[in-house]
Amino acid sequence: MEKVRLTAWVRGHVQGVGFRWWTRARALELGLTGAATNLDDGRVEVVAEGDRTACERLLELLRSGQTPGRVDSVVERWTNHRGSFTGFEER
Incomplete structure (x- = not known):
């Protein structure tokens, strides 16, 4: 099982709509650790660590x-993998 870190920058109407909460729930279901953070430019940065297959599934989701x-890109x-998270946070 290969451990990796996925960083995904999500652009669209993704702030103030429950996107980070939804991402956290999906990541935890997949056994991932990390964080979903609102950025000043309106994007959400998702950092997820864990099994490559689970990270790929999160990216698909x-x-x-x-x-x-609404996700535009x-x-x-x-x-x-850095192992720097113990859970999955909304920031």
Whole structure:
């Protein structure tokens, strides 16, 4: 089982609509740790760590059209797992 860190920047109408809460719930269901953070430019930054397959599934969910609000685009970056989270936070 390969451990990774996924960072995804989500653009669209994703603030003030329950998007971070929804992302946290999906991440916890997948056994991931990390955070979903509102950015000043209106995007949400999602950082998730755990099994690559679970991170890939979270990315699919972010792009699924089934999220709260409206997702226009998701930019992703894959890096090494750091183990810096103990749960999944909304920031």
